[in-house]
Structures are given as structure tokens and as C-alpha cells.
Amino acid sequence: MHSITFANNPLDRASQLRSDQAWQQDAITSEKSRFMIFFEDRPLIKINADRPNEPEILWISHHQLAPLLTNNSRPLFLGLKDELPFYAVDLTGLNLDQILSHPSFATSKFIDARSIAPNLDNPSTGIIAQAKSNFEWNKNNIYCSKCAGVKLKTKDTGYKKFCEQCQSEYFPRVDPVVIMLPCHNNKCLLGRQKGFPPGMFSALAGFVEPGETIEDAVIREINEEVGLQSKNVSYKFTQPWPFPSSLMIGCTAEVDNPDYKVDEEEIVEAVWLTKEDLTKILVGKSEKRIWIPPPMAIAHQLIVHWMNNN
Ligand SMILES: [Zn+2]
Numbered sequence: 001m002h003s004i005t006f007a008n009n010p011l012d013r014a015s016q017l018r019s020d021q022a023w024q025q026d027a028i029t030s031e032k033s034r035f036m037i038f039f040e041d042r043p044l045i046k047i048n049a050d051r052p053n054e055p056e057i058l059w060i061s062h063h064q065l066a067p068l069l070t071n072n073s074r075p076l077f078l079g080l081k082d083e084l085p086f087y088a089v090d091l092t093g094l095n096l097d098q099i100l101s102h103p104s105f106a107t108s109k110f111i112d113a114r115s116i117a118p119n120l121d122n123p124s125t126g127i128i129a130q131a132k133s134n135f136e137w138n139k140n141n142i143y144c145s146k147c148a149g150v151k152l153k154t155k156d157t158g159y160k161k162f163c164e165q166c167q168s169e170y171f172p173r174v175d176p177v178v179i180m181l182p183c184h185n186n187k188c189l190l191g192r193q194k195g196f197p198p199g200m201f202s203a204l205a206g207f208v209e210p211g212e213t214i215e216d217a218v219i220r221e222i223n224e225e226v227g228l229q230s231k232n233v234s235y236k237f238t239q240p241w242p243f244p245s246s247l248m249i250g251c252t253a254e255v256d257n258p259d260y261k262v263d264e265e266e267i268v269e270a271v272w273l274t275k276e277d278l279t280k281i282l283v284g285k286s287e288k289r290i291w292i293p294p295p296m297a298i299a300h301q302l303i304v305h306w307m308n309n310n
Helices: 021-028 062-068 096-100 113-119 122-140 214-226 275-282 298-308
Strands: 034-039 042-048 051-057 076-081 084-090 108-110 153-155 160-162 175-184 187-193 204-207 230-241 246-255 267-274
Touching: 021 084, 034 062, 034 096, 034 122, 042 113, 042 122, 051 113, 051 122, 076 122, 084 122, 113 122, 122 230, 175 214, 175 230, 175 298, 187 214, 187 298, 204 214, 214 230, 214 246, 214 267, 230 298, 246 298, 267 275, 275 298
Parallel strands: 034 084, 175 246
Antiparallel strands: 034 042, 042 051, 042 108, 076 084, 153 160, 175 187, 175 204, 187 267, 230 246
16 A cells, blocks of 8 residues: 555446446445545535544435436446445536535535545545546547537446447546656756746656557657656556546656756756755755645655655
8 A cells, every 4th residue: 555646446346347237226226335426526525523634535325315316317336345336426517506405415515636635545535536537538528429419328337438320439548647757876857847836846747659658658758858868767656647537657767868958848947856955855945945746746756755765
């Protein structure tokens, strides 16, 4: 178990049950099942009055949920835990005031995933990532891309879409992104993107392109962004990033010649930092007034991992 936000989903996805319609019908109406609610990409979070700093996902029963279900509501099967079925339901389109007047939701709020994630326990963020990315994919894939105007049928509770006209099948997408630290002797390089707040530096990153390996993408992105030749790409860990559906692939790569040149398009500034520099940065004592993304970002975890191993 590591502390990467949006990772550590504790559910057994039990994907073989998604297409078992009889099983799903029973499970959706079973009082054993647990449902979490989404509204416009935001999960419903329970804030306990006596423990306001320990928010949690609000899980409700079918009995509690039933009054809010419409003919269009399709619970997404998240998986099993201790043999109990877990679902997420997207209530976007319903009247928000009506939803929130539901007695079971008295101490709950819809909060966007990015702001609530640092306060939730890690497994809950993994569940939110699974549901959020899936709902966004469902929302953005209504029509067949080959048959103009033909609506797709939802299958497997929301993990597949199907066109009855041309028989095409569509599956939720995941967009791989490499995020990496170029390393040279006892230093690693961080960069500043144009849009970053003043003083913030982070790992370099970019989308993996079709036909490219992770290693190719790391070497290409480092070269494009800071003009460095790198080698010996080493994979560290990944993070699902549900905005809407990236998979961040954390890596390091070795650099022989440290003379960088920023591309000015994406990266406006770069800096080689030692472990000592980064130690000061982490406690807010950097003379260079540099700071790095918070612990929920894989960039932070990658930097800390590099420090612990150098
Ligand atoms: Zn079609």
C-alpha cells in the first residue's frame, strides 16, 4: 500500500458480473448493495458534524436511493467488497435542491474530486477515480462516431457502448501520460510551465503518443521540453488522474550532459536541484522561493521517492 491519491481502490471490480443482467438486476435492488451519488462530476461527501476533518463518501442503500432513481438512472457497477455490491449513480439532470432535501443527505455535500481528495482516505479516492472517469466518458460518448446521429446503447452497466446500426463497440478510454524526473549525478531537474503559479516547479510531463513506448515518450518529452538527451528510463509508479481519465506514469531518466535549454513553449524555466535543495523546498525554506505541487500530485511523490533513494 502506498499513499498515492486516486490509487488503492479496494474494490474487486468483478468485471465478469457487469454483463450478467439477471445478477445486476438482483444486486441493484438488493438491500445489501451500497450506492454513492455523483452530480455534475462531483461525488456526494458526508461531513460528520463531530469530525468535520474526516469527510467520507456517503454510501446509501437501494431503499434510500429509490425515490431519486428515474428511468434514465443506470447505476454503474463498481465492484464487490466483502461480497457486497458497490455502485455509483450519476444524478446529473435532476433538481439539485430536490436531491439535497433527501433526509439521508442531511450532512452531505457535492464536492469536486480535486478539492476533497486530500481529505479523504486513500481507498475512497480510488473509488471516486473509477466512478468519475467512467461517468465523464459516458457523458461524452452519446452518439456513434461512424453513424451520424445514431445514439449508442449502454452495456455492462456503463463500461461499454454499442451501436445497433453498425455493431461498433466503444470502451472507456484511459489516456497515458508520462511524468518524469531527468537525473544527473546527485541532482534532478524540475521545470516551470507557462501557466504555473509563481515559484512553482514540477516534474516534466506529456501524453504518450500512438505507437510509442513509455520509454520513447519519456526520452522524447525530456528532449522537447528542455533539450536534454536521456537514457535508462526507470518506471516508478502510476496514478489514475480522473480529470477526466489520465493515467500518470511516473519515471526517472538519466542524463549525461546537464546543459539544458528550455523550449519556451511549454517550459519557461528549469532548475537542477540536489536532495538538500529539495529538503528545504519541502519545508518551505527555499532561498530560491521554489515550491512543488502538494502530496496528492504524483510529481510530489516522484520527487520524494527520488530523494529517498539518492
Ligand atoms: Zn454506428
